[in-house]
Amino acid sequence: MLGNGSDELIQIVIQSLSVEAGPVLSVSPTFIMYKLLSKVIGKQYLEVPLNADFSLNFPHILEQIKQHKPVCIFLAYPNNPTGNLFDEQQVLRIIASAPGLVVIDEAYMPFAGVTLIDRLVDFPNLLVMRTLSKAGLAGLRFGMLFGHQSWLDELNKIRLPFNINSLTQTSVEFALDHYDFFQDNAQKIVEERSRVFRQLESLPGLDVFPSDTNFILFRTNLLEAEQIFESLLARNILIKCVHKPDTLLDQCLRVTIGTDVENDLFLDSMRDILKENI
Numbered sequence: 249m250l251g252n253g254s255d256e257l258i259q260i261v262i263q264s265l266s267v268e269a270g271p272v273l274s275v276s277p278t279f280i281m282y283k284l285l286s287k288v289i290g291k292q293y294l295e296v297p298l299n300a301d302f303s304l305n306f307p308h309i310l311e312q313i314k315q316h317k318p319v320c321i322f323l324a325y326p327n328n329p330t331g332n333l334f335d336e337q338q339v340l341r342i343i344a345s346a347p348g349l350v351v352i353d354e355a356y357m358p359f360a361g362v363t364l365i366d367r368l369v370d371f372p373n374l375l376v377m378r379t380l381s382k383a384g385l386a387g388l389r390f391g392m393l394f395g396h397q398s399w400l401d402e403l404n405k406i407r408l409p410f411n412i413n414s415l416t417q418t419s420v421e422f423a424l425d426h427y428d429f430f431q432d433n434a435q436k437i438v439e440e441r442s443r444v445f446r447q448l449e450s451l452p453g454l455d456v457f458p459s460d461t462n463f464i465l466f467r468t469n470l471l472e473a474e475q476i477f478e479s480l481l482a483r484n485i486l487i488k489c490v491h492k493p494d495t496l497l498d499q500c501l502r503v504t505i506g507t508d509v510e511n512d513l514f515l516d517s518m519r520d521i522l523k524e525n526i
């Protein structure tokens with residue numbers, strides 16, 4: 249099934265769930281839309297905190313599944329904003345233990361190179377979601393949901409007719425005919441990600457987290473995250489301050505990998521800001 253971005257597909261899946269049945273379950277921190285759309289639609293939403301290294305708290309998730317019988321579980325694979333891939337065996341065991349649907353959100357797949365799409369044959373409750381957004385076509389608004397026909401037939405009843413307009417359809421066909429271009433671009437981003445990671449790691453007062461996506465999450469230990477965000481902004485560099493006190497995102501910032509020139513500007517500015525303030 250196709251959606252106006254994967255955001256619309258998330259909305260369709262949640263809208264299809266009975267409000268009286270069990271909750272939607274995901275982890276925390278993760279992509280905000282699972283929670284936001286659950287709340288807007290009136291579904292109960294349960295979040296299981298990740299471990300300090302952003303891995304799944306596997307026993308706790310299994311316990312919550314057993315206790316609350318979620319009708320739908322969302323797992324971003326790799327996860328946003330932490331950037332990591334969860335352990336594949338744990339994810340598969342969660343799918344096997346779930347009493348309802350499990351949506352594996354592979355938005356960042358172009359940078360991770362792994363997928364659970366071939367496991368659709370093993371699990372009738374599995375849905376796999378993709379988007380062209382992170383491959384460089386966010387403005388097209390084109391998401392894809394893969395799963396068993398019987399589920400997609402039901403979900404299709406909620407989808408608004410003409411949700412993918414004809415201009416998007418034509419543009420997507422063109423983009424897919426030239427998909428090598430987008431794959432090469434993703435490969436360049438992966439290479440730049442290693443370089444930015446190494447250089448960020450060498451700066452003082454930062455914990456930099458490994459990433460399988462097109463962004464890097466880091467924690468600042470000596471300056472406030474907000475101060476770094478504002479200082480970068482004053483230099484016309486916009487990154488994301490994801491700092492939330494007393495959570496796993498305490499003093500965290502997220503930088504998206506850009507062109508090599510943009511990345512150098514960011515790294516040079518970070519070096520200056522840290523030097524000036526520490």
Ligand SMILES: Cc1ncc(COP(=O)(O)O)c(C=O)c1O
Nearest residue numbers: 253254255279324328355379381
């Ligand atoms: C994990 C994840 N899923 C889905 C989306 C939304 O993608 P789309 O642009 O296709 O709606 C995002 C966007 O940030 C994301 O991080």
